[in-house]
Amino acid sequence: MIDAPIENCFDLSRSIDLHVQSMSSSKEQAIAGKTYGYIELNEAVTWKAKHFGFTFQMTNEITKLNKPIEFIDEMIKGPFKKLKHIHQFRSVNYQTEMTDIFIYCSPFGIFGYLAEKLFLNNYMKKLLMKRNAVIKTQVEKKPETSFRL
Template sequence: MSIIIIKTIVNAPIEKCFDLARSIDLHVQSMRNSNEKAINGRQSGLIELNESVTWKAKHFGIYFRMTNKITVMELPNLFIDEMIKGPFLKLHHKHQFKTVGLKTEMTDIFEFKAPLGILGWLAERLFLKRYLEKLLIERNKVIKLEAEKP
């Protein structure tokens, strides 16, 4: 299993950051390079506790579908989404939010395990972890830009 931890400081209130991080519409905008779309479940607006969304996206030239469910939500400090169907053996994404002065610290703790045994393990270490980290960083840039708009 691999773990990615990313911290992002945003010059905006915690509630705004929390809502933007769970916005289906903003997620689609941040993932436009992979042509990601919500195709089932919650397809727009703010995802809530026990709701799920099915994504369709193109990565590595292949279309994937993945269904994630919000399993924990503690407004405005934490929510967790977990893959319930899709290409990984495990995907668990913890989104934490903390007020630091007048800013918000967003922390992503992204745990995943690729399928295919030793081949998946190699893929995680050779390229998959870096690829997913890049996607998360890009997503957080979009959240930060939107949150910091006057």
Template sequence: MKSIQLQTNINAPIHRVFDLSRSIDLHKLSTKETNEQAIAGRVSGLIELDEFVTWRAKHLGFYQTLTVKIIKFQQPYLFIDEMINGAFKSMKHEHHFEEIENGTKMIDIFTFEAPLGFLGKIAENLFLEKYMKNFLIKRNQTIKQVAESNDWKKILEKVNK
């Protein structure tokens, strides 16, 4: 099992960063390269406790589906999503948020295990951990960019209509 921990400081209020992080629409924007689409469950707007979303995307040359469910939700400080169906043997993503001077500290703890036993462990070490870390860094940079500009309004104001 592998664990990736990232910290991103964002010059924006904690509520904005929290909501952008659980926005299905922003997630789609941040994953253009993998053509990620929400195909079942919550397919737009802000995901909530006990809701799920099924994503279809092209990763490592193959189209895959992944269904995650929000299993813990403490607005605006924490939400956790966990894989309920997908290519991993297991996957859990903790999203932590802390108020700091001039903004928000966003902490991701992404834990996963590849399938296929020993072969999966080799894949984790050879390329999968790096691939997932880069995927999360890109996502976090998109959240930061949108939260620190006026673009957040395009994402969150349509949710509140």
């Protein structure tokens, strides 16, 4: 739950710049496609990041965008066999409920499945929670008030 209007939460969730900021621990960078601003329908971004000591590249495209209710990004090239991230937003009593549905499948058959169960599920969940905490903090910032006497 976020103390901010649904439109603000929706937009910040599409912000390439805020995503980079929220993933600074993995040195994530937008290196191709849409590399700054708000990503829109049918736009793609290629990310470069370091996880588990390895550098990965992944290209994701926005395949559905229904402002300010939902958008979906899907991996079109990268380390997973499949990756689909559904971002949902709902107004509830002057707040916004933000929900992530993260669907993925690792490559390498049974070895990928074991990696998911042993550590990857927790790792991915922590990454999403960290990213969402940054979104929440940023969107809930109150503007400073200033005056001169």
